Amino acid sequence: MATIMGLDFGTTNSALALSELGSTRVVRINNMISDESTLRSVLFMNHKHDNIVGQRAVEEYIKSEGRSCRFLQSLKTFLSDASFTGTTIFGQRFEIDDLVSIILKEIKYLGEQHLGHNIDQVVMGRPVMFSDEQVCDQLAEKRLRTAASKAGFKNISFEYEPIAATLAYLKQMDAAKEEIVLMGDFGGGTSDFTVMRLNSEMPKTQKEKRQRILSMNGVYIGGDTFDSKIMWEKIARHFGKDITLSYDGDLHQSVPRWIVHTLCEWHAIPFLNERKTLETIRVMKRVADAPKFLENLEHLIRENKGFAVFRAIEKAKAELSKNVSSVISYHDKCIHIEETISRAEFDSFIEKDLAGISACVAKTLSDAAIARERIDKVLLTGGSSFVPAVRKIFCEMFDEDKIINLDAFTSVAHGLAMSASFR
Numbered sequence: 001m002a003t004i005m006g007l008d009f010g011t012t013n014s015a016l017a018l019s020e021l022g023s024t025r026v027v028r029i030n031n032m033i034s035d036e037s038t039l040r041s042v043l044f045m046n047h048k049h050d051n052i053v054g055q056r057a058v059e060e061y062i063k064s065e066g067r068s069c070r071f072l073q074s075l076k077t078f079l080s081d082a083s084f085t086g087t088t089i090f091g092q093r094f095e096i097d098d099l100v101s102i103i104l105k106e107i108k109y110l111g112e113q114h115l116g117h118n119i120d121q122v123v124m125g126r127p128v129m130f131s132d133e134q135v136c137d138q139l140a141e142k143r144l145r146t147a148a149s150k151a152g153f154k155n156i157s158f159e160y161e162p163i164a165a166t167l168a169y170l171k172q173m174d175a176a177k178e179e180i181v182l183m184g185d186f187g188g189g190t191s192d193f194t195v196m197r198l199n200s201e202m203p204k205t206q207k208e209k210r211q212r213i214l215s216m217n218g219v220y221i222g223g224d225t226f227d228s229k230i231m232w233e234k235i236a237r238h239f240g241k242d243i244t245l246s247y248d249g250d251l252h253q254s255v256p257r258w259i260v261h262t263l264c265e266w267h268a269i270p271f272l273n274e275r276k277t278l279e280t281i282r283v284m285k286r287v288a289d290a291p292k293f294l295e296n297l298e299h300l301i302r303e304n305k306g307f308a309v310f311r312a313i314e315k316a317k318a319e320l321s322k323n324v325s326s327v328i329s330y331h332d333k334c335i336h337i338e339e340t341i342s343r344a345e346f347d348s349f350i351e352k353d354l355a356g357i358s359a360c361v362a363k364t365l366s367d368a369a370i371a372r373e374r375i376d377k378v379l380l381t382g383g384s385s386f387v388p389a390v391r392k393i394f395c396e397m398f399d400e401d402k403i404i405n406l407d408a409f410t411s412v413a414h415g416l417a418m419s420a421s422f423r
Helices: 054-064 096-115 134-150 161-167 206-212 223-239 257-263 275-286 291-302 306-319 343-349 351-368 388-397 411-422
Strands: 004-008 013-020 023-027 042-046 051-053 069-073 087-089 092-094 121-126 155-160 179-186 191-198 213-219 245-247 251-253 325-331 336-342 377-381 403-405
Touching: 004 096, 004 161, 004 411, 013 096, 013 411, 023 096, 023 411, 042 054, 042 096, 051 054, 051 096, 054 069, 054 306, 092 096, 096 134, 121 134, 121 161, 121 411, 134 155, 155 161, 155 411, 161 179, 161 191, 161 213, 161 377, 161 411, 179 351, 191 206, 191 351, 206 213, 213 351, 223 257, 223 291, 223 306, 223 325, 223 336, 223 343, 223 351, 257 275, 257 291, 275 291, 291 306, 306 325, 306 336, 336 343, 343 351, 343 388, 351 388, 377 388, 388 403
Parallel strands: 004 121, 121 155, 179 377, 377 403
Antiparallel strands: 004 013, 013 023, 042 051, 042 069, 087 092, 179 191, 191 213, 245 251, 325 336
C-alpha cells in the first residue's frame, strides 16, 4: 500500500501524519529545534524572493524587525473570500492558492525527509463550513485542491476535520463496545461538531463511514475570535480606539471604526499599510487629544508588528486556562503595553461566542435526533478546548467523566491518515 499523508492545514498551525502498510503515525514537522509537533501556518517573504515557512518564518520576521518583508498568516481564512483575487509581493503576483501551496510544499518536503522517499497522495482536512454560502465553500475547497496540486500532490482527497479527529479516537475504544460520540474540534477560525456512532473497527468504505455520521455542524468561532475580542477590549485603546479628534474646534470625532476593526483581525493588519490609510492617520495625529496612540498605530502598521502583538495576546490567553489572571505584555522601541486581564474579564468578552458554540452543539444533537443522555463520550480537540469557559459548556451539558481531551494539535492529522486506509 502506498504511503499517504494526512495533512491538517490549519488557520494557525498545521500538522502531518502518515499512513503506511496499514499503520499511522504523527510526524513532527516543526522546522526549528522545538518540542512542538506542529508547523506554524505562516509565510515570510522578502525582496530577495526568499519564501520561508513556519517557525523559521517567525524567526526571520523577528530578525528583520518587519522591514523589507511580508509576513502572511491565517491564509486559510482567505480561501473562501471571492474578493481576494491575489496580491503583488515585491513585484511578483500571487494568487491565494500560490501562497498556500508554499506552506503545503514545505510540509510535503518535511514528511518526505522523514520517510526518505516521495509521497504524492494526500488526504486533506477541511472544516464543516469554509463559508455558509455554498459557492464560497466550493471555491475554498477548489483553491485548497489547487494549492495541494501546485505543492506536488497528484492524488488529493478531503475529509471533514471533526470526523478525522473522531476517527483518531478509535484506538482508545473498547473492542467489544459501540459508542455514540460527540466531537468538538476547535480551530483558529471555526469550531466544528459531529455526532458519530463508532466501534473499534475502522470503517472499510466511504459508504460505511457516512452511515456512522449522524450529524455535522460548524460555527465561525475559533481561537482567533477570542484573540480578537481581547484586542478590542484591552489593547486597541493603545492604538487610538478611544481617542477624540477635534476638527474646526468643536466637532468631536473618533478614529474610523473600520481601522480599529481591522486591528482586531491579525491577518488583515498588513492591508492597512497603504498610502491612503497612513495619510489618514497622519492627519488625525494633528487633531487628536492623545497623538501618542496614533503614533503607536502608525508604527504597528509601518513596521508590521501585528503578529508580535497578537503573540502577546495569545500567550496571555493561554495562561488564563491555568491562572485566574495574566498580563498582556508587549514592548518595542515605540510601543509599550502592560495590561492585566482576568479570567472573568475574558469570559465576559467572549460571552456571545460561548452562546454561539453552545447553540451549535445543541443543534448538532438535535440534527442527530440524539438526547444528551445517549452520548457516551464527548471528545474535544484544538487549542480552545483548554479554555475553561468552553469546557464548562460541555460539563454543564454532559457528565464530566464522559469528556475526553484528544491531542489538541495532532488528532485531526492522525485521523486524516487513518481515513486514508479506506479510500
